[in-house]
Amino acid sequence: MHSLRARLILAFIIATLMPLGATIWITTSLLERSLGYATTEELNRLSRTLEGTVRQFYQRERDGLKREALDGRVAATSYPVADMNAWPEDVRAFWESGEPERSSLSGPGGDHLDFMRKTNAGVDVYRRDLGAIRMQELSEEFRRTRELVGSLESRDLRRGFTLTLLLLVGVVWLISLAPLLFIAHRISSPIRQLTAGLTDFAAGEWDRRLEKGGDDEVGRAVDAFNDMAEQLRRSRERLVYLTQMSSWQSLARKTAHELKNSLTPIRLTIEEMLARQPLADRAFMDQAVQIVVSEIETLERRVRAFSEFAREPPANPEVFDLNVLIAERVALLKPAHPETAYSFRLDVRGPRVHAGTDLVKGILTNLLENAAEAAGPGGSVMTISHSQGGQAVVEVHDSGPGLSDEARRTLFEPTITFKKRGMGLGLSIARKNALLLGGDITLVEGALGGAGFRVALPSAPESAAASV
């Protein structure tokens, strides 16, 4: 009885049994009273009295007819043996019986009484009219009455009615239980699903989602669960990413420090070696030193990149128009990539962002640089801005070759590349900064056939946005 379905069924049973019991009690009480008016006993007594009276009447008439016949006061119809073939059936039956005399009823419904007597010549039959009293009909009616009384006496109507009532009510009740089971199942099923979903989610199944059931409270709870699960999944991913980034930053900081410590004495030593070199060997030495210094500068550039990666920039949040920032960044980038076409699909309402401007500038610069490089000369880059779900969104799409599956999988992980420009840390830094601002960068379907990135940033509150 711990499940919701069992409780619903129990509630139905409790809620219906009481009125059902009361209904049965009232009905059986009324039945009891109505059956108290039954007249079976009266009918039985009356029929027996009537039977006795009719029998007395019959016997008196029979005896009277017999006396009159024997006294010769009533005329007889004679049936001579010679005409036996023409005798009525009852006369013949009497003749064949061993009885010397017999009384029987005749006429329609038995309204005549016959007295038959055997004589030497045959059978004499004396007849008396019973005065429209049809004895055979009375006999039949008495039989029916006795049958009725017998039928009533052989039955316990009180029990029959009560059992029938209980049976029918029980059947109806059970039938009504069937749809309840169905409804209880329908109600409890999404709740059970929700509970199972929560249990699975708590056990670490971060991708667990539930099917939307309907627009009722349970359906809304399912929606809330799915939203919550999605937010938790994203938050967890961000947390994991930031934790990883923190480790990578720490490693980069230490590496940069160690490299920096080594590179400075190396450079000084090389320069000292060049200064002390005799003039005769100077040409070769100049060339060698130039190579070594160039490599040292490359290493120093990488050390600076590591330092930048390891740096925790201040956020300094402020409210600004995202469209303005986009236009500024694109204008800044155009001279470096003059053969790339830039297009815009900006929200005319100008999405307001509440974030650190420098960080957002860095993010946009990185994405636009990457897009321009991917698009190449003659390619195109499109920038989109809009507001969605309380966030200001900017998307950067390029017409480049797109990203491989491997690149998509490790896109935001910090790597060391041998690109002429950049260290492969740009996207990592951009996503870290976006996360620090309360937003995120995600990969989306490219609108120009290449890659597409979406940056979600916190929107400025209405009051703050209005004051800008």
Added chain:
Amino acid sequence: MATAPLVAQALTIRTVADALHVQARGFSFIEGPVLTRLREGRSVRIDFEMTVLSKPEGPVVKQTMQGFTLSFDLWEERYAVSRIGSPPRSISHLRPRDAETWCLENLTLPVSSLGLSRDTPFWIRLAYHVPDIGPEASEAPGERYTLRGLIDRLSRRREEADLAKSVDAGPFRLP
């Protein structure tokens, strides 16, 4: 009419021509519920069965069955009996013992069909069965599953629906 040797038992036999008759002293069936029903003006059907056995409780040599319908004249207080089957026979204005005797007289077995010699002993089982001696079902066949039929079935008191009795006797020998 030839009479078979009497045996000091409830049953006696006699043969008339090729017919084996049985007589039963104290084998009354117009009594109890049958009598009550007859006196209420209702007819009663009684099915008789006469079985010739080669041993007590042994294999059946021959068996015959015959049904009768009894009725009671309320005003004359006499009984009427009709033999069911072909050819039908009826008799009326009988006293109870006469009605019982008439039924047994009309229950016969052909002696020639028994295949018994005069020295071969045999036993007889006489039985009767009164079907549906209980109250008549008020429901029509179509009303069995109606509300009325349901009330009728559930209100019926438990009574012995059928009445039956039998008596065995022997050994007998053909005269």
